[in-house]
Amino acid sequence: MNTTRTVAIVGAGYAGVLAANRLQASLTETERLRMSIVMVNPRAVFIDRIRLHQLAAGTTDAATIPLDHVLHPDVTVIVGEVTRILPERNGIVIDAAKGPIELPYDVLIYAVGSGAPPSIPGGASSHSVGTHDEALMAGAAVRRLVPGNRIVVVGGGATGVEMASELAEENPQMDIALVSAGPLLSSLPQRGRKYVKSTLAFLNVQVVENERVVHVDMNFVELEGGRRIRSDLTIWAGSFTVPALARASALAVDAAGRLNIGFVGHHLWCG
Ligand SMILES: Cc1cc2nc3c(=O)[nH]c(=O)nc-3n(C[C@H](O)[C@H](O)[C@H](O)COP(=O)(O)OP(=O)(O)OC[C@H]3O[C@@H](n4cnc5c(N)ncnc54)[C@H](O)[C@@H]3O)c2cc1C
Structure with a gap:
């Protein structure tokens, strides 16, 4: 037996x-x-x-x-x-x-x-860093950009902040924006958030807080109130499914x- x-x-x-x-x-x-x-x-x-x-x-x-x-x-x-x-x-x-x-x-x-990003309208136009394959594709898309292009990172948690700062350090010739549905790194104490924000400012990352991305297009992301932010490449670093x-x-x-x-x-x- x-x-x-x-x-x-x-x-x-x-x-x-x-x-x-x-x-x-x-x-x-x-x-x-x-x-x-x-x-x-x-x-x-x-x-x-x-x-x-x-x-x-x-x-x-x-x-x-x-x-x-x-x-x-x-x-x-x-x-x-x-x-x-x-x-x-x-x-x-x-x-x-x-x-x-x-x-x-x-x-x-x-x-x-966890893995894939949640589905948002037009989300197929964006890249993600949730899985290895997606991160590879995001990297290939970053390398196709030219100086002056804008990358919008969606997600104001630790992954989004790391993504935006890493991109800014490695690609100073790019325009990097970080959009957060709530306050940036909301779980951190005020002092920590202030420090992170000053580092992002030093790296020339444009931070947009308390704005939810509701639509992703090839050339822009649309916020809940209808405002559009130009985006040559959008990288999802928000919550994953x-x-x-x-x-x-x-x-x-x-x-x-x-x-x-x-x-x-x-x-x-x-x-
Ligand atoms: C870009 C990025 C940066 C991060 N940075 C940090 C950080 O600095 N610090 C931190 O603490 N956390 C960080 N995280 C979060 C951290 O990666 C996760 O919390 C962690 O991966 C969770 O570990 P896990 O073992 O639960 O799942 P995972 O690491 O996601 O592993 C799950 C495994 O299950 C496998 N699997 C899924 N479905 C099946 C199935 N049906 N059959 C068989 N296998 C399956 C997957 O292929 C995978 O190998 C980061 C996440 C990302 C995406």
């Missing part, structure tokens, strides 16, 4: 890799014989998401690390996308290179992170599609 217990981890981002490594490293010799930790991720690389704005700005040329460089060697990797969770039979369906497979699990760790996996699996989710924490039981952990 096979008594091996399987911990399946969906998503090899920061949360998934840390969970896998810590769990694997915590096992005793006997437990190692009885427990298998399986990581499922669409690619055999770890995406260093906190470097994606640098990839787009051109201040780094790589933001991926082979998974076997960051994962405990005893963790098994399956390259594929989990398309459905079947909690009623403790299984996940994986769209792998050789076709769909079903992996039974005893414990499932859900660590899928969450993967549809939990919703597609008919699990309880919140309005944004995040797995409802109330669902977390002894079979499912949330990353």
Whole structure:
């Protein structure tokens, strides 16, 4: 009789890799014989998401690390996308290179992170730094611009501020604007916000606060009140949507599609 217990981890981002490594490293010799930790991720690389704005700005040329460089060697990797969770039979369906497979699990760790930007009218004309592929495309678009062109970064949180400042440092010949739906870095204390704003001013980044972008066009972004700001390239660095996996699996989710924490039981952990 096979008594091996399987911990399946969906998503090899920061949360998934840390969970896998810590769990694997915590096992005793006997437990190692009885427990298998399986990581499922669409690619055999770890995406260093906190470097994606640098990839787009051109201040780094790589933001991926082979998974076997960051994962405990005893963790098994399956390259594929989990398309459905079947909690009623403790299984996940994986769209792998050789076709769909079903992996039974005893414990499932859900660590899928976030990714694409939300849909706003005309949003297809903008770029994003939410995923590796998008950041690469944003970087290619930045490099097609000519001096004097304007890049509008949408999003007044840490990612937007980092994106705008990195672009301004690397491309002083460009005109950079940062548009924030609310106050810039609203979670920071006043002193910190003042410091960030003075740094952005030093870098010649034009900051537009308390203005929501409602439409993105090839040549402008439109704000809620109808005002337009010229934009030769728009980069989305606002909030990102969450993967549809939990919703597609008919699990309880919140309005944004995040797995409802109330669902977390002894079979499912949330990353
Ligand atoms: C440009 C940028 C800069 C940032 N800078 C910072 C920073 O300086 N400091 C900070 O704390 N945070 C920063 N963040 C936020 C940080 O990147 C996220 O908080 C972090 O990535 C979340 O980690 P995670 O493991 O939950 O998800 P992720 O890192 O997004 O990893 C999720 C993994 O799950 C995989 N996955 C998704 N769906 C499936 C599926 N169905 N099947 C299999 N695998 C799946 C994905 O491919 C991915 O590998 C930044 C984000 C961005 C975009």
